[in-house]
Amino acid sequence: xxxxxxxxxxxxxxxxxxxxxxxxxxxxxxxxxxxxxxxxxxxxxxxxxxxxxxxxxxxxxxxxxxxxxxxxxxxxxxxxxxxxxxxxxxxxxxxxxxxxxxxxxxxxxxxxxxxxxxxxxxxxxxxxxxxxxxxxxxxxxxxxxxxxxxxxxxxxxxxxxxxxxxxxxxxxxxxxxxxxxxxxxxxxxxxxxxxxxxxxxxxxxxxxxxxxxxxxxxxxxxxxxxxxxxxxxxxxxxxxxxxxxxxxxxxxxxxxxxxxxxxxxxxxxxxxxxxxxxxxxxxxxxxxxxxxxxxxxxxxxxxxxxxxxxxxxxxxxxxxxxxxxxxxxxxxxxxxxxxxxxxxxxxxxxxx
Amino acid sequence: xxxxxxxxxxxxxxxxxxxxxxxxxxxxxxxxxxxxxxxxxxxxxxxxxxxxxxxxxxxxxxxxxxxxxxxxxxxxxxxxxxxxxxxxxxxxxxxxxxxxxxxxxxxxxxxxxxxxxxxxxxxxxxxxxxxxxxxxxxxxxxxxxxxxxxxxxxxxxxxxxxxxxxxxxxxxxxxxxxxxxxxxxxxxxxxxxxxxxxxxxxxxxxxxxxxxxxxxxxxxxxxxxxxxxxxxxxxxxxxxxxxxxxxxxxxxxxxxxxxxxxxxxxxxxxxxxxxxxx
Numbered sequence: 001x002x003x004x005x006x007x008x009x010x011x012x013x014x015x016x017x018x019x020x021x022x023x024x025x026x027x028x029x030x031x032x033x034x035x036x037x038x039x040x041x042x043x044x045x046x047x048x049x050x051x052x053x054x055x056x057x058x059x060x061x062x063x064x065x066x067x068x069x070x071x072x073x074x075x076x077x078x079x080x081x082x083x084x085x086x087x088x089x090x091x092x093x094x095x096x097x098x099x100x101x102x103x104x105x106x107x108x109x110x111x112x113x114x115x116x117x118x119x120x121x122x123x124x125x126x127x128x129x130x131x132x133x134x135x136x137x138x139x140x141x142x143x144x145x146x147x148x149x150x151x152x153x154x155x156x157x158x159x160x161x162x163x164x165x166x167x168x169x170x171x172x173x174x175x176x177x178x179x180x181x182x183x184x185x186x187x188x189x190x191x192x193x194x195x196x197x198x199x200x201x202x203x204x205x206x207x208x209x210x211x212x213x214x215x216x217x218x219x220x221x222x223x224x225x226x227x228x229x230x231x232x233x234x235x236x237x238x239x240x241x242x243x244x245x246x247x248x249x250x251x252x253x254x255x256x257x258x259x260x261x262x263x264x265x266x267x268x269x270x271x272x273x274x275x276x277x278x279x280x281x282x283x284x285x286x287x288x289x290x291x292x293x294x295x296x297x298x299x300x301x302x303x304x305x306x307x308x309x310x311x312x313x314x315x316x317x318x319x320x321x322x323x324x325x326x327x328x329x330x331x332x333x334x335x336x337x338x339x340x341x342x343x344x345x346x347x348x349x350x351x352x
Numbered sequence: 353x354x355x356x357x358x359x360x361x362x363x364x365x366x367x368x369x370x371x372x373x374x375x376x377x378x379x380x381x382x383x384x385x386x387x388x389x390x391x392x393x394x395x396x397x398x399x400x401x402x403x404x405x406x407x408x409x410x411x412x413x414x415x416x417x418x419x420x421x422x423x424x425x426x427x428x429x430x431x432x433x434x435x436x437x438x439x440x441x442x443x444x445x446x447x448x449x450x451x452x453x454x455x456x457x458x459x460x461x462x463x464x465x466x467x468x469x470x471x472x473x474x475x476x477x478x479x480x481x482x483x484x485x486x487x488x489x490x491x492x493x494x495x496x497x498x499x500x501x502x503x504x505x506x507x508x509x510x511x512x513x514x515x516x517x518x519x520x521x522x523x524x525x526x527x528x529x530x531x532x533x534x535x536x537x538x539x540x541x542x543x544x545x546x547x548x549x550x551x552x553x554x555x556x557x558x559x560x561x562x563x564x565x566x567x568x569x570x571x572x573x574x575x576x577x578x579x580x581x582x583x584x585x586x587x588x589x590x591x592x593x594x595x596x597x598x599x600x601x602x603x604x605x606x607x608x609x610x611x612x613x614x615x616x617x618x619x620x621x622x623x624x625x626x627x628x629x630x
Contacts, residue, residue: 035565043587043591044405047404047405047568048404051404051405054569062576062577064483064565077478079478079481079483080483225592228592231593232592
């Protein structure tokens with residue numbers, strides 16, 4: 001064989017190999033298997049719930065903790081059935097998606113602000129102080145601003161080490177949105193986003209990384225999802241809420257953040273809500289899926305499997321939340337969320 | 353003592369010290385993983401799927417099966433490409449196209465594994481609209497091919513040219529010389545190269561994140577999301593629950609054991625081939 005023929009043949013073989021996947025049919029996954037990806041925060045709870053659902057129905061639901069930002073990408077590429085996110089998709093993010101989506105809240109979470117100080121004193125902060133500390137304005141624990149809110153605590157002469165997230169994070173988005181809402185200086189100097197510019201301190205990867213850094217560093221202060229703070233036994237700060245009282249994060253103080261009058265799509269903030277016992281940094285965590293489920297020739301059975309899983313998550317599945325330090329949804333919210341689930345369609349008809 | 357002897361002694365000590373340092377680092381890592389991981393190892397760990405969060409017990413058999421399947425299929429896909437490329441480069445030493453192939457293999461070896469993962473996501477996962485173990489295997493095969501090609505080439509270059517010339521003198525065709533002389537002589541070396549490459553891809557996490565996805569169920573179907581040991585370690589180590597963090601250590605112990613086993617068999621084969629040639 002001539003060299004040119006050999007080269008031409010190899011080119012044909014390579015072209016065939018590259019082209020082969022493009023010609024194959026769309027989905028290889030069995031109709032009833034469900035893939036969900038996103039939030040690292042809600043992963044333990046979802047995994048627990050999906051295990052229970054599997055015991056009950058033998059439907060396999062796989063979950064990938066690829067972060068809330070990754071969920072949007074996966075939804076866009078339609079590689080998952082449902083995306084899990086800690087923050088609502090913005091209008092702009094929704095326009096990047098091919099079809100309209102439904103947002104379904106599944107549980108309540110809170111961001112705890114935790115400190116590592118000798119003797120584990122109970123500390124109280126208000127929003128202005130928290131903002132000043134996180135901006136690196138308060139450099140030592142014996143600062144007068146901390147002392148004035150904590151007159152009974154003997155504060156050590158120790159530098160303040162701020163521990164924050166180094167990666168893009170829904171947790172950071174929740175905290176910075178709260179601080180921007182309640183503190184003007186923060187809004188102007190830092191703002192609210194998944195990643196913000198930190199003036200000082202050290203960055204950890206994921207909630208687990210931040211938790212570990214707080215535990216290792218004496219004099220540190222950082223923010224983590226409440227479940228991580230509980231499991232690691234971190235010392236959580238009581239924050240001043242809208243009513244002027246100080247509230248520590250707990251399942252009860254998290255649930256207190258849900259107001260009686262919620263819009264029917266439930267898309268409202270739970271930050272800095274009224275009530276004496278309300279913890280101020282609370283948010284829903286959401287599952288996001290396409291309203292019309294017949295895209296990519298997906299079978300009706302798949303939509304039905306998703307529909308029954310969602311219904312179960314909002315019903316019996318809620319009992320699994322509190323043992324893992326997540327706040328279960330109050331009954332009124334469950335009812336409203338179930339109505340959102342009922343908006344799912346398959347070729348224009350309701351799925352049930 | 354003369355200056356020359358002093359210099360010799362100092363350098364000898366330095367070399368010994370660095371050698372000891374390398375051994376010490378390996379021993380410390382292994383010891384730490386062993387101490388942290390071994391105490392939670394039990395029969396369940398090797399035979400059961402993960403227990404629910406907050407419950408004790410359970411194992412990582414899903415990840416062991418997943419790592420095994422993904423690695424073996426990746427090797428099965430990558431071996432023919434890697435070996436044939438290696439044979440081509442070795443047989444055409446000095447030719448321009450062979451040099452280009454070698455250069456490409458080296459470049460591919462240097463591509464960060466996360467990039468390979470994103471490649472797998474974009475071209476397989478996003479196209480099929482589903483995460484799958486086969487996407488992970490194909491991604492890992494892209495890491496497997498260049499190492500295999502280079503190892504095959506190096507081992508074939510070790511085959512004495514006198515052997516091949518003798519075969520040609522007897523009137524053997526080039527294909528017969530390659531198959532019956534070069535490959536057969538270098539078989540042990542090539543096998544050890546394959547095992548080393550397998551050990552390398554078995555420990556990769558990044559290409560699996562966007563392809564294999566992970567799963568908590570025992571899965572044999574390559575077209576579905578599947579667990580793998582490095583992936584499971586990555587997820588468990590980042591979890592808030594001490595029981596899962598402990599399982600991460602145990603899984604790390606199993607993974608290291610598996611990789612050392614592969615490396616060890618590779619060494620054995622290498623020592624065999626070296627005996628042949630001396």
